[in-house]
Amino acid sequence: MPLHILLILVIGGIASVTLLLHLMGKSRLLTLDVSDAKAAWLRHFPDDRVQDILVSDDRHSALVITERGPGLLWSFGADTVARHLHNFTYVDGETRQTIRFADYGAPRVRLCLTADERPLWVAPALQEFF
Incomplete structure (x- = not known):
């Protein structure tokens, strides 16, 4: 696989996981009682x-x-x-x-x-x- 394709897949995968976690609310700070x-x-x-x-x-x-x-x-x-x-x-x-x-x-x-x-x-x- 060419390096530029692999690089696009890796960057796209990391960005997708980050966006998914943010949309699921996992990027919010935990609130304590x-x-x-x-x-x-x-x-x-x-x-x-x-x-x-x-x-x-x-x-x-x-x-x-x-x-x-x-x-x-x-x-x-x-x-x-x-x-x-x-x-x-x-x-x-x-x-x-x-x-x-x-x-x-x-x-x-x-x-x-x-x-x-x-x-x-x-x-x-x-x-x-x-």
Whole structure:
């Protein structure tokens, strides 16, 4: 098969699959509620005991309080990513907050917390972590 035909088939196939997934709704960010956040956290860390969960107003991230300390859960496409809040830096921006982990697998997370949410997420009990 000539290379230019093969190239057209490969590019067309990738574009078709991408369009099909988008039309099926698989490109939307997952929205979380408390029960979804707890189930997702326990899927990532089955040995943790969840004590409390704060879901952001945009429903794309959650602060999870466990016996091992706080953790962050966020939407990544149609799935979630979870990290314990150890060894990170927190940058508070005007419209977005950034958490930088010392982990090449999840180097940076951008949160969109409202002014009302920030004090709840960065509560006095969590000051040592932020």
